[in-house]
Every structure is written in C-alpha cells, then in structure tokens.
Amino acid sequence: MFANPPLSLKLRKVFFVALLVLICAILVYWLTQENKLWVVPEEYKSLKNPLPASPSNLNAAREIYFDECVQCHGERGQGDGPQAKSHYPLPADLTDPKLLRNVTDGEIFYQISQGRRPMPSFKNRLTQDQRWQLVLLVRSFSQPASSAGTPAAPTPSKMPAEK
Numbered sequence: 744m745f746a747n748p749p750l751s752l753k754l755r756k757v758f759f760v761a762l763l764v765l766i767c768a769i770l771v772y773w774l775t776q777e778n779k780l781w782v783v784p785e786e787y788k789s790l791k792n793p794l795p796a797s798p799s800n801l802n803a804a805r806e807i808y809f810d811e812c813v814q815c816h817g818e819r820g821q822g823d824g825p826q827a828k829s830h831y832p833l834p835a836d837l838t839d840p841k842l843l844r845n846v847t848d849g850e851i852f853y854q855i856s857q858g859r860r861p862m863p864s865f866k867n868r869l870t871q872d873q874r875w876q877l878v879l880l881v882r883s884f885s886q887p888a889s890s891a892g893t894p895a896a897p898t899p900s901k902m903p904a905e906k
C-alpha cells in the first residue's frame with residue numbers, strides 16, 4: 744500500500760541515471776588527471792618577462808621559492824621536496840631541460856599563477872613581479888651551472904639550512 748510500484752520504478756530510474764552521471768564524472772576526472780598538458784590561454788603564452796635575470800631578482804625569487812615552493816619542488820627544483828612524495832601527480836622536475844625547452848615564460852607565469860592540483864594557485868598570494876621573479880628562477884634551474892658566467896644558477900650555499 745505504501746510502496747506504490749510506479750513511484751519506486753521512477754525512483755529506481757532516477758537512481759540509475761544519477762549513478763550513470765557519477766560514473767561519467769569520475770571518468771572525466773580521471774582522464775583529465777592523466778592528461779599531462781596544461782592548457783594555457785594564448786594571451787599568456789606570448790607574454791614576455793618584464794624583469795631582467797639580475798642577481799637581485801633571482802635572490803628575491805629564491806626567498807619566495809623557499810617559503811612557497813621548496814616543500815614540493817625541492818631545493819634545486821628537482822621535484823624532491825620533503826612533501827613531494829605525498830602528492831599525485833608528483834611535482835614537476837624543474838631542472839629537466841626537455842620539460843622547460845618548449846614552454847614560454849608566459850606559460851610558466853600562468854602555471855605559477857593558476858596552479859594545478861595539487862599545486863596551489865599563487866595568483867592571490869604573490870604579486871605579479873614576484874611571480875615573474877619566480878619565472879626567472881625556474882628558468883635558471885634547467886640551465887647548466889657551468890655555462891660561462893651565468894649569475895642565474897642557484898646557489899645552494901645561500902639557502903637556509905633547516906626547514
């Protein structure tokens with residue numbers, strides 16, 4: 744008497760559709776997680792870094808890096824920070840020339856600004872200049888330290904020992 748057959752059939756249909764939607768959502772989520780490409784809007788790609796790779800910019804960047812990025816990306820940008828292993832996907836190895844060769848400064852700027860899970864967005868945490876300074880530092884990670892007279896190479900000795 745309470746279990747009205749047409750109603751429960753309807754409910755079951757609703758439930759079935761909901762389940763389908765859920766499965767689709769999980770599939771889409773999983774597929775986009777696998778997709779390694781960052782979709783960067785064209786207007787960002789062509790942006791040029793307004794700051795020169797001067798020692799003062801790089802030192803400023805290093806300080807921010809040690810506050811905000813080192814726990815994941817590691818002291819030298821190799822993606823081996825103390826928190827790195829608890830993240831999926833693993834933090835990118837910023838010393839890999841293959842990874843950085845094909846990205847423009849604007850793209851790196853966008854990646855730092857937007858973040859992508861598990862990497863947080865820094866748009867509201869850092870000023871534009873700070874993010875451009877970080878672009879300089881990220882670039883310097885993949886440049887061989889030996890290349891003649893590049894002040895861009897990170898100097899690990901300047902880094903705080905603990906934390």
Ligand code: HEC
Nearest residue numbers: 811812815832833834835851854855859861862863865877
């Ligand atoms: C919570 C950990 C975490 C923090 C903090 C973090 N990152 Fe990341 N970062 C990642 C992960 C994980 C990826 C790879 C994301 C992916 O491929 O989907 C990544 C990717 C990147 C990339 C893109 C590399 C590429 O071309 O694929 C750049 C550049 C980068 N991070 C710079 C930074 C900078 C600069 C900071 C500090 C301001 C920072 N990250 C802070 C985890 C982190």
